Amino acid sequence: MSESIPAADTLSRRTFFNGTAAVAGVGGLVLGAGGALAGTAAKAPAALSDVDLMAQRATLSYPFYGGHQAGIETPPQDHLVFTAFDVTALTAVELQLVLAKWSAAMAELTAGAPVGKIQPEREQGIPVDTGEATDMGPQGLTLTLGFGPSLFDERFGLEKFKPLNFADLPAMAGESLNPALMGGDLCIQACANDPQVAYHAVRNLARMARTAVRTKWTVLGFGRASAGAAQSTPRNLMGFKDGTRNASGGVDFDEHVWVGDEAGQPWMVGGSYLVARKIHMLIETWDEDPIGDQQSIFGRDKKQGAPLSGTAEHDVPDFHATVDGTPVIAADSHIALAAHENNNGLKILRRGYNFTDGLDSVGRLDAGLMFLSFQKSPEQFITLQRKLGSSDRLNEYIRHVGSGVFAVPAGIPAAGSYYGKEFFA
Amino acid sequence: MSESIPAADTLSRRTFFNGTAAVAGVGGLVLGAGGALAGTAAKAPAALSDVDLMAQRATLSYPFYGGHQAGIETPPQDHLVFTAFDVTALTAVELQLVLAKWSAAMAELTAGAPVGKIQPEREQGIPVDTGEATDMGPQGLTLTLGFGPSLFDERFGLEKFKPLNFADLPAMAGESLNPALMGGDLCIQACANDPQVAYHAVRNLARMARTAVRTKWTVLGFGRASAGAAQSTPRNLMGFKDGTRNASGGVDFDEHVWVGDEAGQPWMVGGSYLVARKIHMLIETWDEDPIGDQQSIFGRDKKQGAPLSGTAEHDVPDFHATVDGTPVIAADSHIALAAHENNNGLKILRRGYNFTDGLDSVGRLDAGLMFLSFQKSPEQFITLQRKLGSSDRLNEYIRHVGSGVFAVPAGIPAAGSYYGKEFFA
Numbered sequence: 130m131s132e133s134i135p136a137a138d139t140l141s142r143r144t145f146f147n148g149t150a151a152v153a154g155v156g157g158l159v160l161g162a163g164g165a166l167a168g169t170a171a172k173a174p175a176a177l178s179d180v181d182l183m184a185q186r187a188t189l190s191y192p193f194y195g196g197h198q199a200g201i202e203t204p205p206q207d208h209l210v211f212t213a214f215d216v217t218a219l220t221a222v223e224l225q226l227v228l229a230k231w232s233a234a235m236a237e238l239t240a241g242a243p244v245g246k247i248q249p250e251r252e253q254g255i256p257v258d259t260g261e262a263t264d265m266g267p268q269g270l271t272l273t274l275g276f277g278p279s280l281f282d283e284r285f286g287l288e289k290f291k292p293l294n295f296a297d298l299p300a301m302a303g304e305s306l307n308p309a310l311m312g313g314d315l316c317i318q319a320c321a322n323d324p325q326v327a328y329h330a331v332r333n334l335a336r337m338a339r340t341a342v343r344t345k346w347t348v349l350g351f352g353r354a355s356a357g358a359a360q361s362t363p364r365n366l367m368g369f370k371d372g373t374r375n376a377s378g379g380v381d382f383d384e385h386v387w388v389g390d391e392a393g394q395p396w397m398v399g400g401s402y403l404v405a406r407k408i409h410m411l412i413e414t415w416d417e418d419p420i421g422d423q424q425s426i427f428g429r430d431k432k433q434g435a436p437l438s439g440t441a442e443h444d445v446p447d448f449h450a451t452v453d454g455t456p457v458i459a460a461d462s463h464i465a466l467a468a469h470e471n472n473n474g475l476k477i478l479r480r481g482y483n484f485t486d487g488l489d490s491v492g493r494l495d496a497g498l499m500f501l502s503f504q505k506s507p508e509q510f511i512t513l514q515r516k517l518g519s520s521d522r523l524n525e526y527i528r529h530v531g532s533g534v535f536a537v538p539a540g541i542p543a544a545g546s547y548y549g550k551e552f553f554a
Numbered sequence: 555m556s557e558s559i560p561a562a563d564t565l566s567r568r569t570f571f572n573g574t575a576a577v578a579g580v581g582g583l584v585l586g587a588g589g590a591l592a593g594t595a596a597k598a599p600a601a602l603s604d605v606d607l608m609a610q611r612a613t614l615s616y617p618f619y620g621g622h623q624a625g626i627e628t629p630p631q632d633h634l635v636f637t638a639f640d641v642t643a644l645t646a647v648e649l650q651l652v653l654a655k656w657s658a659a660m661a662e663l664t665a666g667a668p669v670g671k672i673q674p675e676r677e678q679g680i681p682v683d684t685g686e687a688t689d690m691g692p693q694g695l696t697l698t699l700g701f702g703p704s705l706f707d708e709r710f711g712l713e714k715f716k717p718l719n720f721a722d723l724p725a726m727a728g729e730s731l732n733p734a735l736m737g738g739d740l741c742i743q744a745c746a747n748d749p750q751v752a753y754h755a756v757r758n759l760a761r762m763a764r765t766a767v768r769t770k771w772t773v774l775g776f777g778r779a780s781a782g783a784a785q786s787t788p789r790n791l792m793g794f795k796d797g798t799r800n801a802s803g804g805v806d807f808d809e810h811v812w813v814g815d816e817a818g819q820p821w822m823v824g825g826s827y828l829v830a831r832k833i834h835m836l837i838e839t840w841d842e843d844p845i846g847d848q849q850s851i852f853g854r855d856k857k858q859g860a861p862l863s864g865t866a867e868h869d870v871p872d873f874h875a876t877v878d879g880t881p882v883i884a885a886d887s888h889i890a891l892a893a894h895e896n897n898n899g900l901k902i903l904r905r906g907y908n909f910t911d912g913l914d915s916v917g918r919l920d921a922g923l924m925f926l927s928f929q930k931s932p933e934q935f936i937t938l939q940r941k942l943g944s945s946d947r948l949n950e951y952i953r954h955v956g957s958g959v960f961a962v963p964a965g966i967p968a969a970g971s972y973y974g975k976e977f978f979a
Contacts, residue, residue, distance in 0.1 A: 177610065179611060179614055179629075179694070179747075182607050182610050182611050183611070183632075185602065185607050186604060186607050186608070186611075189604055204604075207608075207748075251845070252844070252845050252846040252849070253844050253845070253846050254844055254845065255841075255842055255843070255844055255845075256793070256841060256843075256844075256845050256848070256856075258793075259791075259792075259793050259837075259841055260789065260792075260793020260794070260856055260857075261777075261789045261790065261791050261792070261793045261908075262789075263789060263793065263857065265789075269604070322604075323632075323776075324749075324776040324777070325776060325777045325789075325908065328791075328910055328921075332837075332919060335919075336841060344913055344919075346912075346913070347912040347913055348912070349910065349912065351748075351749040351750060352686075352749070352750045361605075364685065364686045364687075364688060364690075364750075365686065366684075366686050367685075367686070368681070368683075368684050368685020368686045368688065369685070412684075412757075416680075416681060416684055416761060417680055418680070418681075419677070419678050419679055419680055419681075420676070420677050420678070420679065420680075420681050421677040421678050423681070424677070431681075431685055432685075432688065483686075483750065485753055485774065486911070486912075487771075487772040487773070487774065487911075488769055488771070488772055494757060494760075496753075
């Protein structure tokens, strides 16, 4: 059986990687496929084995340096490791050192390299890099750093760098928050097409900072691998497409996602705010709800993802459509409450992942959505969630159990600088 | 940024999937790439976008029916969901119904279909399939079913179907077993190239059997995506290649993996025994050990995976090589203890996955190896583990915390039968 995969004889892996080595040096988004296939143009195209397909996906890389951090506008990768940290260091200098080391290491990791280029491995030394991602390729890894409101308290003298109106999220309806899954002085969102690459990155960043920061909570996510024939929008664990009307494209980002002068902090110009909510789904209860009821709760058809007022996924919902005087899309359905048409044009960039932690303490499936959104101001999320938390019919089936908000600084324009450098000038 | 992925204009996803629809109907292992690329042979080969590469991987499927169950000889997929179940049903008829329903559903799921073909979804009905894998493709899904020793106790009158010498594993050195992660009347090993597809399968199998079985323990695994340029053997979370000398190929399977007459049960002829061990790694401690010491513990070089007596990964280890009278590969190194040369030719098929559960109760990385092995007799594992558990230098850094052994019946030759049918004749 293992021999019956169509072999790509004309395209050995070594040839493939040699052929794309030059391309990989370019700063922009690079995918290995082009160079390799061009090299075999004279022959009939070979079928690619699963191993070859994996090898091509492994070469995907995103530039680390730039005006915005990667991992926001970046098309969502397949896997997430989100970790929040508390700073245990007692001095600002120690914090500064962590941010400088992390920035340099993040550049190495997103290029598919091990950490510690400056300090090469020596056989008799303690390992600098833990090694489990060696030779796996960049796998589209992005690392996005955020600062929690607590970082700007009196401990490190950073009060004056706190963005305007930046504070922990207020208590809201529909929450059942677990203190162990809340807040953090720092957070890292690691996304990659291979979970081992994302895990390796966070593990090594945590490790190099272990005398100064302590991991507080972690969520592993999956479910953006929307790879099937008809599916381009991924499905959440309730079985519904999630993200159909997401903010995307250049105009929306400037209007809804990237921070300008309004934060009152130059380091936030080009940055964003990340809201993280671990949302537990009451899966067994949901699974017993009839499909028609599930559809009226979301306001969408389950199979196609079409709004109940239309026939195709991307049809614009008609919130005024009625049948016999009854709205086709209920006013308290999820899409009606969240729609920008019903919220003065308000949009957020959702970039969440599904999660499952196996079984909970009473043997139920412990699963749900690691909601991650980026927005120009935390108020965008708060406005939407206040409305959803009080009225959304979905609330019967979900509980917000984890929560954090983080100021995501602008990108580092080029090597030689680091996140938070402005704090220590 | 999202627009700069090389576009595969000449190869739309719709064309691609139409082109391969006919191929996908064939019973053998099918990968979509061949048909699609052949359809564009007249034009210059187009670069494949990451979305196209994902779409091609999604079409991979393995046949469900056959002499052996899939998921054993099958090349390891990227993701694992392993779940052990206890049967709560009081009658043999209820158990029979579960096994028959599961067998039919497993055939549907591994073909990339939702469960419940016989009972189509109706809008006002409770959903038959939970929906989150709709249109995602088969993703190389395999579902491997096992029976624990406890299934053959007096509850269902199956005592006489118990294979010879089939019993819970004996207590062994190096264990620190958690009762919540042990045993089970049944188990399912779900492997796929997308975690959502594997999770969906187990969730729906558990759901359709919820009045008769209860999930007992679950482990989610990753780390077989050995996709990089130079890597063909995946790495464990200690950073070492794992599986270099694994049993593979036709001869080894008949000699070491597939059960013959010796189990005394016709239903086990062509089956195997699955040993599952959840092995927690003391990651932080390991990470502080110098590389030279790590290498002498494994008996291999960390970067290449070469035995310390050689220079390339697949060099045959020379356990007699010495330098100044000292063995180059220590007698108590992991590879020396496990090598077939030092165990009368004994081999097992390892098919494990890395896991991480985030942070443990004291804030340490909770991670390790979900060791899964298939063998002709549980004695093969027991012999090896007795030796490793008492002498292996690796024991300082690992703890076996979960354990189970399962009799994996032969495959179902064709539709119309089901696993365990022989028990209810």
